Amino acid sequence: MNFRNFQVPYQVNERYAKKVAYFSMEFAVHQPLKIYSGGLGFLSGSHLRSAYELRQNMIGIGILWKFGYYDQARNQDQTLQVTWTEKIYNFLEDTGIRYQILIHDSPVWVKAMYLPPTTFNTAPLFLLSTDLPENDYISQTITHRLYDANVATKVAQFILLGVGGAKLIDELGFNPDRYHLNEAHGLSAAFYLLNKFKSLDTLREHLVFTTHTPEEAGNEKHDIYLCHKMSYFCGLSIDEVRKVTGIQDDLFNHSLAALRFARLANGVSELHGHVSREMWQKYPGVCPIISITNAQNLRYWADKQLYRFSDEQNHEKFDDRKKWLKWRAFEIVADQTGKQFNPDTLTIVWARRFAGYKRADFLTQNMARFEKLINDNNYPVQIIWAGKPYPSDYPAINQFNHLVSLSKNYKNIAVLTGYELALSKRLKQAADVWLNNPRVPREASGTSGMTAAMNGAVNLSTDDGWIPEFADHGNNSFVVPKGNYASMSTEEQDQYDLDKLYEILENEILPLYYNNYHTWRQIVQNGMRDVLLKFESNRMADEYYELLYK
Template sequence: MSFTNFTVPYPIEGKYSKRVAYFSMEFAVHQPLKIYSGGLGFLSGSHLRSAYELQQNMVGIGILWKYGYYDQARNQDHTLQVTWLEKNYHFLEDTGIKFQITIHDHLVWVKAYYLNPETFKTAPLFLLSTDLPENDHISQTITHRLYDANVATKVAQFILLGVGGAKLLDEIGFNPDLYHLNEAHGVSSVFYLYKKFGNKIEEVKKRLVFTTHTPEEAGNEKHDIHLCHKMSYFCGLSIEEVRKITGMNDEQFNHSLVALRFAHLANGVSKLHGEVSRAMWGRHENICPIISITNAQNWRYWSDKQLYRAAEEGNDSWWDDRKKYLKRRAFDIVADQTGKLFNPNVFTIVWARRFAGYKRAELLTRDKARFEKLISSTKYPVQIIWAGKPYPMDYPAINEFNNLVHLSRNYKNIAVVVGYELGLSKRLKQAADIWLNNPRVPREASGTSGMTAAMNGAINFSTSDGWIPEFIDQGHNGFVVPKPDYAKMSVQEQDQYDLDKMYDMLEHDILPMYYERYDTWRQIAKNGMRDVRFQFDSGRMANEYYELLYK
């Protein structure tokens, strides 16, 4: 196909006719395309699927990571091993487009690949690569690893996404009405656009919107402004000019703050996160308004349709049979990896997502006596599965993962599995009776794993963070830890409060209900399936982006 004067190759629905280019560092559209690490990718992947379903005039701009994020393997003792395998994708189309951008005062060749909408039923996705024989070795490595630990490489990746992505749009003649930055990784595009539109800030502003995903200032990327300048991040502007147009006066270049100053509108990814973001950034001058558009996941891709049909027909025995079949199928993966055969009739807790300190993967294990009682109960037997990828250089998180592996050796009903990507994620959600989510409030901007768990008949049990306050009706469609005034607590007090409450709820409410009042349990799971289906389907979210952010 031709990539000159590119147009979205399906008929566009009238109300979605505005041309949007959606920049994201990672996209999780389907298991075979491993260019994602976690929630940000799951979100952008679902967004592209819903953009396709709604026939929106959108293209995705991302990077083709040669080694992906990393492949999660095991050492001989089953602890975490980070491995890097080269990926080859024969389903991507070579656009034939090659162009140069400047990185570190040096011309670097960029090649564009294309994911056809019909391949995985997504909006068109263009992926950039510098892994070309025309480039020197250092330039080739820019697109080797997602979120490379080397600071200079990471800044180069940001330049590739922002400047390279904006330049690609010129190369294909797409001319977007709006450039949508999903997180601030592509904010170098503002300097390219600033020069493109005759050094007029207002011309950039009217075309730029921004989604922030990070609920704390320290979590937002900052880099030495002189390093960024040396890396050609500012498209030839001097540091003085950059300071003048961004209002950045200190030595650290804050990518999110610049995005908020150059966009005409931004959004947080849940109602709570919108409030947190407005409070957090409100003390800075000249930032754009921040609204809320709550994250969602693609129902058509994620949900188990048979469970939904059984629920709609009121056929409880079919629903029960299907849920047990889904559990058994997932437990085959657990047995294959760990040699432990789980029982589909036993209450199963799953904690699975990116390993990060604030998500507190091992919280349940901190009370040794209560944990031992939970795990060894014969009256209310329990099985627990953990899974997730720590960032490959996050040694505390890797340590946490490995400690759980060591702990699991002592029990036949505890397992830690590796390879947490789209495929395993879906299977574990189908395996779960309870999807456990216990981040430290208010550190989780949205957290969407529980949405897809609910789409597979799992009941959410969570602290009250991210999207959860908008969803859980206590005891009706899920369980939530009652929210105290966390602001008055130390971190240790907060952790202890959440831990005690979680055990109280498990021991007195959740387990007795599962084993003694299963009809009530099933109804709660079905209520969750119903409530998540439309409110937290990414069709609702993709529509809101057009109605609220792109308007």
């Protein structure tokens, strides 16, 4: 295949004729391609799948991580072990394209690999690698580990995604109408394009930006002198950088620069759009921020038979299918932990990236109530935890290990490793209750509950991210009512949320599941239906064209 003057290899729908290059640090398109860590990748993976289904004129630009994010293994005592295994992908095509970019004032060779649309049903995806014999060892390691803990390596990764991605697009001759930065990791593309277009106005015309971070402190900032030394600014002096970005202090805020360079930006839920506008309004020169709520791809995630039996109102087959999905997932539980779970028992699952604000071990913060819940013979429960902490986030790793230690005392608690796409889908099928308890308003969107609903799980959540747009308490989900969080300390907020979670579990969910299963099934099916109305990624991919790219 000739990659010069590249065109997407399918008939483009005229409605989506505008050419878009979509930059993301991670893409979770399918289990075998391990170049993702969590929610950002799950989101961009679904976006590329929907772009393909709708025949949009889009290409993805990412990085081919040699060791992925990391492989989650166990130490002898079952605690978390971070391991690194080289990944080999024979389904990727070598484009034959090689070129150099400057990193730290030195030329670094880049090669581009290609994932064709027909392999995993996605828009075309180009993945960059510096793991080449022409490069010195330090340059080779740029594409070894996703989100490398070393600051200089991380800045080099940002340069590769941004500058390397923008230069690849020129090598391809793709000439996009819009460069879409999914998070600010690829912002260095803006400095490359500034050199190319010689005009801030022209740059703004082409650049759009999606922010996923609902608090200022969470946005990437790096020493401006380090960025300059590493050639992040594509030859601009620090004075010139300050002039074009308006950033006067010594910490370069990637998101703030993106918001000043872009013609338009979006938050990833209605609530997050509101939070983002409030957060950034004190900074002059920031572009408008709209909302496009995240979504997930039905074709990839949903259990089709559950939907068929629900549509046919065949309750017997629906119940039988859900029970079988639970039984199949419990084989993984037994294999990893030696515990035999019961498909007839209400199963609560908490599974996502381990991060402090997501409060993985929240239910265990009141051990008296937790013991009562876990040992109730009238209303038995099973709980599964899974997720990957960031490999250098030691508080999150300690939290994971604490849950492992706790689980050894109970037959009905399991902590699983290897939380990637395949296990994620199985655990959503295992769940009767998908537990989501971030500290409001820290979750920009969160999408795991969408795919849980597509597999017959009921969301039990704090009222954050996408949930306010979806939840109808007691009809399609269960939601902790928002407290007066602004006047509460963190400890008071945690206590309020925890009390409400337990009240909902003890007084509503458990009696309903065991005493009125017909109504429970209706809630499950309402959630399955409602999640398709607004939270399927074809709607999202369409809105990006209609609202952001136009």
